[in-house]
Amino acid sequence: MALTFDLFGTLVDIDYPIDPAEAVARELESRGVRVPDDWHVAYGEVHIDAPEGAEVPLPAHxxxxxxxxxxxxxxxAARHAVVAAFDPDVTRRDGALEAIRAADDRGPVGILSNCSVPELVPRTLIRSGLRGEFDAVTTSIGCGWRKPDSRAFEVAAEALGTTAADLTHVGDDPAVDGAIESAGGRFIDVTETSLTELPTRLEARR
Structure with missing residues (x-):
C-alpha cells in the first residue's frame, strides 16, 4: 500500500506570519528593495496568469x-525575502512519527504538500525531525500542481512507483486532500482518524 501524507496541519504545525505581505515587505526593505505604498493591495492581486490548478511560486508572485x-x-532578492519571511517555528504533531513508520511497514510512504515557498518543506522536515522518513517528497512548487488538482496526486503516486488510483492520502482538508478520491484513491481525514489512531487503522487493512 502506497501512502502519502499532507505536511502542514497534518504532520506538523507551524507559525505562519500573521500578515504575510508585511513580513515579505520587511524582508524586501532589509535587502534595499523599495516597497510601494500600496504593497498590501499589490500583494493581494493576481499578477501571473497560471493554468487552473497550477502552483505560482511565491517569489515569482x-x-x-x-x-x-x-x-x-x-x-x-525576491526569493531570499520570501524564504526569510517564512522561517517558522515547527511543532511535530503527536503520533506523527509513529504513523509514518506504521505506514512504511506496509509500503512506500511520501509527502504531498501544497507549498509555494522555496525551501520551506525541507526546512520543516529537518526542524520536525522527519527528514529521511519518506521515500519521496512531492511539493506543489516542485511539481507545478496544487492539490486538489489530480495531477498533484498523480506526480506523488508516480514518485512512489504506483498510480493515484492505488494511493492512500492522509490529510486534514477534505476539500483539498480528499480530492484523491476523485482520482480513484483513498482519503484518510486526520480530523476524524488521529495520527495516534492511524497505525491501528492501517493494521486493520492488512
Missing part, C-alpha cells in the same frame, strides 16, 4: 507584484 508598481527586483 512577489516579483510580479513589485513590477506592477514599477519596482525592479532581482529573482534572488
Amino acid at each position: 512577489v516579483a510580479a507584484a513589485l513590477d506592477s508598481r514599477e519596482v525592479d527586483v532581482s529573482d534572488n
Whole structure:
C-alpha cells in the first residue's frame, strides 16, 4: 500500500506570519528593495496568469507584484525575502512519527504538500525531525500542481512507483486532500482518524 501524507496541519504545525505581505515587505526593505505604498493591495492581486490548478511560486508572485508598481527586483532578492519571511517555528504533531513508520511497514510512504515557498518543506522536515522518513517528497512548487488538482496526486503516486488510483492520502482538508478520491484513491481525514489512531487503522487493512 502506497501512502502519502499532507505536511502542514497534518504532520506538523507551524507559525505562519500573521500578515504575510508585511513580513515579505520587511524582508524586501532589509535587502534595499523599495516597497510601494500600496504593497498590501499589490500583494493581494493576481499578477501571473497560471493554468487552473497550477502552483505560482511565491517569489515569482512577489516579483510580479513589485513590477506592477514599477519596482525592479532581482529573482534572488525576491526569493531570499520570501524564504526569510517564512522561517517558522515547527511543532511535530503527536503520533506523527509513529504513523509514518506504521505506514512504511506496509509500503512506500511520501509527502504531498501544497507549498509555494522555496525551501520551506525541507526546512520543516529537518526542524520536525522527519527528514529521511519518506521515500519521496512531492511539493506543489516542485511539481507545478496544487492539490486538489489530480495531477498533484498523480506526480506523488508516480514518485512512489504506483498510480493515484492505488494511493492512500492522509490529510486534514477534505476539500483539498480528499480530492484523491476523485482520482480513484483513498482519503484518510486526520480530523476524524488521529495520527495516534492511524497505525491501528492501517493494521486493520492488512
